[in-house]
Amino acid sequence: MSQSPGILMMVIAFVLALGPLVFLHELGHYLAGRWFGVKAEVFSVGFGREIGGFTDKRGTRWKFGMLPLGGYVRFAGDMNPGSQPDPNWLALPAAERARTFQAKPLWQRAIIVAAGPIANFLVAIVILGAFAAAYGTITIPPVAGPIKAGTPAATAGLREGDRILSIGGREFDNFNDMAAFTSMRAGMRVEIDYVRDGQQARTETVIGQDVSKDRFGNEVRRGVLGIAAPAEIVRSTVPVWQAPIVGVERTFSLVGMMVDGLGQLIAGRVPVSELGGPMRIAKMSGESLSLGFESFVVFVALISINLGFINLLPVPMLDGGHLLFYAIEGVRRRPVEPQVMEWAFRGGLVAILALMVLVTFNDLGAFGVWRNLAGLIG
Structure with missing residues (x-):
């Protein structure tokens, strides 16, 4: 007989797993931006209407959104997710303009964008390294x-x-x-x-x-x-000094498996029904938490690696899409034309929305919704 964690445990485990990981991902962007002198106007965990927050002495609004499925940092000068500059950017006083994201050199912007996924990989390295030191x-x-x-x-x-x-x-x-x-x-x-x-x-x-x-x-x-x-x-046994090395090896081994899995998915050897979304992550979070603290922490490490890997995919709207445009800018010695970026990000948004529909369909199937509906109709 199958065992299934209750809905409450799934929700609690999902929040405990994804909430801190999203925060640390965005914190990576924030800290890199702060290191290079970029002003962060908003640091949000979640999307939608603000349900709570505060403004620090640097003028950054730290807030929680109603929909806790992601988050973002909005730097000064940004107008949209494509980091296209606000039309008033050039009209800002020189001191303020120097603190905007767009004013920074290409290499600094690339580091700021890459810092989010890097933070996710660092979380996994710490967790997996600590487990290696503790258990060998x-x-x-x-x-x-x-x-x-x-x-x-x-x-x-x-x-x-x-x-x-x-x-x-x-x-x-x-x-x-x-x-x-x-x-x-x-x-x-x-x-x-x-x-x-x-x-x-x-x-x-x-x-x-x-x-x-x-x-x-x-x-x-x-x-x-x-x-x-x-x-x-x-x-x-793993000495403490060697634990970070083991953590790095295990993390990149798992990244290699994800690359392999993506290749098998594209080749059609892995069915798209295997793709899961937030509902399935919540279910797996509850299952791992029910198995004990250690299983849950390892699961968090795996989710963190997934977040870092997915965000590095060269898809507009994701960090990897930004890095792709920066790479093109570096080769061409000039930014990609605004209209090209606009259409690329529109296409990326459509692709992400289509993927969300697909994984939600799969998630509902994993919860037995389609099977139960078929039974009712039959």
């Missing part, structure tokens, strides 16, 4: 454990004890990375290089698909070869 690391070598009969691995002739060198041209040095690679490639034909009794060999097979349910009743689809993990596990 576990490494499972890429060696085949028991092979289940009738699976793709058995069909390919693999045996227990074979050391897997590569799958589909990707080399591995631990079992978990190998499992993550195959989980996103159901139905894909791959070549497998392995070592048996000191001799290197090659075989090929088609990655199968497994459909199962977790303890919360969520349906999980993943590609499988049918190779169980080996009994051999290497446990290592």
Whole structure:
């Protein structure tokens, strides 16, 4: 029987997970801007009508919006999300104009924009590094454990004890990375290089698909070869001084998996139904919190990496879109024309809204809404 956290726990966990991460993301922008002398007019956590806030001595309005699904920093001189200058920007006195975002050199503007995603990655590095220092690391070598009969691995002739060198041209040095690679490639034909009794060999097979349910009743689809993990596990302690290095390695390993997952999504090997939005994040937040504090903190690290990664995508309206325009400006030695930016940001807005509709549709499906409606109609 599946276990599901209550609605209240989902809401609390969602706010506890996303609220601080959004704040820290925007704080990254704010601190970088302040470092370069840019005045921040508004620092908002959430969108919509203000439900509370205060104005500090620097003239920045710190506020909470009614819709807690994001946030923003508005710097002096900005007119819209595209950071196009206010028409009155050039008419400002020289001292005030020097404190606007648009007055800063290209490299400073790029750092200010990139500081938000960087803050998210730093959060993950701190969390994952701290866990490594507290609990050490576990490494499972890429060696085949028991092979289940009738699976793709058995069909390919693999045996227990074979050391897997590569799958589909990707080399591995631990079992978990190998499992993550195959989980996103159901139905894909791959070549497998392995070592048996000191001799290197090659075989090929088609990655199968497994459909199962977790303890919360969520349906999980993943590609499988049918190779169980080996009994051999290497446990290592991590000195405090080395913890940040481990945190960086784990964070960038997860970023690499996200890039891989995005590629598989574009290639059509991962269905778009796997994309989730705020409702599914809330559900997963509640589930992770119900498993305990440690599981929840690790989940927060994963969400933080996701926020940083998504915001760096070269889509207008996101930080990555701004950085793309700055890169073009750096090559051309002049800014992109205002009308081009305007149409690009309109297109980006439409794309983001379409994505929100899609993930909401998927989220409702994950909550069983469409299944229940079909039952009522039937």
